[in-house]
Amino acid sequence: IPQLTSNHLDRASLRITLECLTILWTKTSTTERRRETRRQGIELCDGLLLLWETFPEDETIVSPISLILKSWTKLFPTDSSVRESLIRQSNLVSFFRRQLERETSSTQKSTGLLNIMKHVVFRADAQQKEFLYEQWKDVVIRAIQVPPTSHTRDVQPCAEYVSAILWNWATCPQVARTMASSSEMWICLDILLQNALENRDVTVQRNAVSAVGTIISFFGESSKHQDRGEAADSAADDQENEPREPPDVLQNQKWIIRSLIEVIHTTSDSDSKRRCLRTVRCLSSSPWGRAYLSRNNPKDEKPLLPLLLQVLRRPERDVNIHVQICQTVVSLAPSFTEDWVQAWISHMEVALMQKVQDPTTEKGLVLAALSAISVCIGASASDQSLGWDATEFYRQLAQLLEKYKNDGTFYHRTADLMNRIVRHDCETYREATHGSSESMVDEHNGEDAEEEGSCCLASNSHILEILCLLLSPASSNSCSAAELEHSHQATADTLKYLVNHPDSRNKKALADHEELLTALVNLCLVIPVGSTK
Structure with a gap:
């Protein structure tokens, strides 16, 4: 010294x-x-x-x-x-600002400065990130906004560090909301992402997509869907529960969804693809985001939903890519159009069902697929038959319930799915026999309908097996009380629905199934007085 x-x-x-x-x-x-x-x-x-x-x-x-x-x-x-x-x-902060202000082009010197600035921003706490953003935002943006006469490749030396700085700033809630209102910041992110696509720069692509997605996540509805190994993304998801209305500047960025689709369509990098899908899922999780997607989703060249189906059908090294697609389908459900339901819903159901039936599929993806299948069935028209082999699916589902008998979440999701399937098939039956969705008739009228159609339960004993398993998990000690209660409530609701169905063979099938009756009696003995009991 x-x-x-x-x-x-x-x-x-x-x-x-x-x-x-x-x-x-x-x-x-x-x-x-x-x-x-x-x-x-x-x-x-x-x-x-x-x-x-x-x-x-x-x-x-x-x-x-x-x-x-x-x-x-x-x-x-x-x-x-x-x-x-x-x-x-x-004097570190003012020194770096002063040095970058002197640089007139993207040079090795400015790249070196930005490299150190990236490390400082990355390791700063939230309040310090706010301070650094105020001090450095102009020179960081300026480093990437090259003159119009320059070629895109001129920004390449600085792009990696600028994109990393922006992403790390975006992990701070206050900074992210300020960034969302900045036209200059969105122009910078657009330049970075286009540069990454043209130059096939995976690092810049990952950073820029994560910056966009993290900013958007602060304006979505509360979500616990997280990507493993992505701390900054998770931090964004875990912030305040109350969604905020995004600024008009953000909602006017038409390029975001088009660039995300382009990355998903062209990249071979699993990490970039997963981050893009996570951003799409964040957009689809709120009313404003779904409206944004509806306005700006390209209808001709690469529409979003068929692309999601295409990716779901392909094998991926990163299982979270398919998990994100399942979660996006669930989030998009309120905005499904009739045309899309007619054209694609059965194909999506089949692809999801195949994930559930594949014995190599990880449990996290199976759970996500069950929720997505339930949403797809709910969106299907009541006269639209399910587009897959139900018997084989039920057989596989029963095996999975045995395999995950100590997992309350799996029981919870399966109970919801079975309730949705039974209701859909019964509605389909009613449409076929009566031609309309009239209110349930008295059970004595059921005999007149028996010859006109057949409800799913009367012809498929696998449903009863699944309902038995849902009523009596093998080891309730390892399941949370809330998950068990939800599973029991949904299953009891399914049985009550079947009892009231006009096809009296349903009631006979229920009454003849000794294991089901035993499970119901045993459940009544142990659960407290309430709606489920």
Whole structure:
């Protein structure tokens, strides 16, 4: 430290001193030793920045200073005083803003500055991210907004770091909402994503899509669908429960869905595809987002819903890609159009059913697929038959209930699905026998209808087997009380619906099924008085 602060130090000695400090702060033997020496060196920050400003063209001086500054940011997560010293008290923030303001083009020098800024923003806390956004947003945006006469590739050197900075800013709720109202910020993100598509830059593609998706997530309805291994995305999902109305600037960004579809359609990178699908799911989770998709979804070249079906049918290394599609289908249900239901719903049901029946499918995807199948069936017209082999599906579902007998969530989802299937098939039966959806008739009229059609239950004993399993999970101790109660309530509701159905063979099938009667009696003995009982 005395060597570095000496006014008599020649440049050669200065280089050696900086090299020694770099070794000390980046390559010493133990983590604790590095932390201790870095804390001691923080007081040199302004001196190092002065050296950088004095010798800006000398890479033998600038390069080690860059490494030293990045090494200090690694102390941020464990030492708030270091964060505060570097971000608030030193000249670091103003120095980087000043240096980038001097750069007139995307050069190696500006790239080096942005690299360090990325590390600072990434490791700053929420309040510091707000401060850094106010101080740096203009120069960061300027770094990527090249003149119109320049080629897109000119932004390439800076694109990776700018996209990373924007994504990390977006993980802070207050900053994300400010970004959403900034036209300049959306122009910057558009440039980044188009640049990534043209140059097949996977890193920029991931960062830019995540920045867009994280901003949008703060204006969606509360959601717990999270991508594994994506902390910044999860942090966005876990914030405030109350959705906010997005600014008009965000709702006017027509390019977002088109760019997302283009990435999904063209990329071979699973991570980029999953992040795009997560962003689509965030959009579909709120009324404004569904309206946005309806307005801006390309109807001719690459419409969204057929593309989702296409991706669902393909094998993917990342199971979360298919999970996101299932969750998107569930979220989009309120905006299903009649044309789409007629053209695609049966195809989607079959693709989802195949995921459930595939023994290699992970449980998380099976659960998501069950919810999506339920939504698709609910959207189907009452006179539209289910487009798959129900008997084989029920057989597989019964096996899965045995396999996941200690998983209350699986019972919960299956009970909802069976309720939806039974109601749909019974409505289909009524349409076939009566030609309209009249109210349920008295059970004595059922005999007149028996010869005119057949309800699903009378011809498929697998439904009864599934209902028995749902009424009596093998080990209730490992299931939450709420999940069990929901499963029992939905199953009892299904049985009550069947009892009131005009086809009296349903009641006979129920009465003749000893295991079902036993399960009902046993359930009544253990559950408290209430609607389920």
